[in-house]
Amino acid sequence: MKRLDPAMLHAYLDGDPVARLAAQAKVTLPLTSQRWLDESAPKRLIYNALYADCLSPGGPASLLDVGGGLTLLTPLLASTRRYGLIDPLFHETAGSLSAIREASGGFEHFDSDWQAVDPGRWDLIVANDLFPNVDQRLGMFLDWALPRAREVRLSLTFHNTPRWYALQRPGLEERLTMLAFDGARTRAALEPFASRIEGWTPDLFNGNDGSVFPNGRQVVIVRLQGDLT
Numbered sequence: 001m002k003r004l005d006p007a008m009l010h011a012y013l014d015g016d017p018v019a020r021l022a023a024q025a026k027v028t029l030p031l032t033s034q035r036w037l038d039e040s041a042p043k044r045l046i047y048n049a050l051y052a053d054c055l056s057p058g059g060p061a062s063l064l065d066v067g068g069g070l071t072l073l074t075p076l077l078a079s080t081r082r083y084g085l086i087d088p089l090f091h092e093t094a095g096s097l098s099a100i101r102e103a104s105g106g107f108e109h110f111d112s113d114w115q116a117v118d119p120g121r122w123d124l125i126v127a128n129d130l131f132p133n134v135d136q137r138l139g140m141f142l143d144w145a146l147p148r149a150r151e152v153r154l155s156l157t158f159h160n161t162p163r164w165y166a167l168q169r170p171g172l173e174e175r176l177t178m179l180a181f182d183g184a185r186t187r188a189a190l191e192p193f194a195s196r197i198e199g200w201t202p203d204l205f206n207g208n209d210g211s212v213f214p215n216g217r218q219v220v221i222v223r224l225q226g227d228l229t
């Protein structure tokens with residue numbers, strides 16, 4: 001378990017393997033998640049922390065990517081193992097999905113909320129930049145994912161300086177104000193799963209120094225042992 005800090009970013013940038021692999025990609029497409037990787041060194045560091053062992057042959061034999069988006073590295077993930085993507089792909093086009101699937105030799109795509117799907121069993125389930133900033137159901141997700149996986153890896157994004165958003169619910173007149181999770185709420189959602197978390201260090205959620213993102217967000221990388229052996 002680790003919280004991103006400037007020293008980690010500095011060490012990552014020594015080789016920047018995610019940028020190198022993207023530069024060698026065989027397909028070129030305007031993909032939103034790829035643009036985020038191109039524009040943000042911290043996003044590349046996180047990507048490397050979660051997926052490095054899946055970017056070449058070896059590593060987990062199956063990978064379920066929840067909210068994974070599409071990048072130029074998706075074909076690398078998908079061509080050397082069984083790959084599944086649960087993502088309504090709010091940021092990508094149907095044409096991009098077809099092109100990336102073709103470049104990957106095909107993969108399972110679930111165009112759905114993760115909670116509505118039973119995707120079967122997987123060696124590894126990853127959720128990158130989904131919980132709890134985009135989807136606040138972090139504890140429910142772990143109840144869903146752990147019985148289906150040998151291992152679950154997450155990047156968790158929270159704000160220890162209060163941050164909130166005005167939201168319009170589809171079809172309703174009411175405007176909601178959503179307060180982003182802070183470290184204390186993120187830690188509280190994880191605590192029931194503490195015995196499964198590699199190197200459980202709850203103090204990591206207290207810090208508000210050294211964010212590597214311009215908006216001050218904090219990101220913790222977590223690995224949990226799933227139920228499957």
Ligand SMILES: C[S@@+](CC[C@H](N)C(=O)[O-])C[C@H]1O[C@@H](n2cnc3c(N)ncnc32)[C@H](O)[C@@H]1O
Pocket residue numbers: 033036066067068069070086087088089090091112113114115128129130134135
């Ligand atoms: C912030 S983006 C992160 C994308 C990618 N993982 C990355 O780091 O660039 C959140 C992703 O989660 C997907 N998403 C949002 N709600 C979801 C849900 N309930 N179930 C599955 N995916 C979801 C979005 O379509 C989007 O691709």
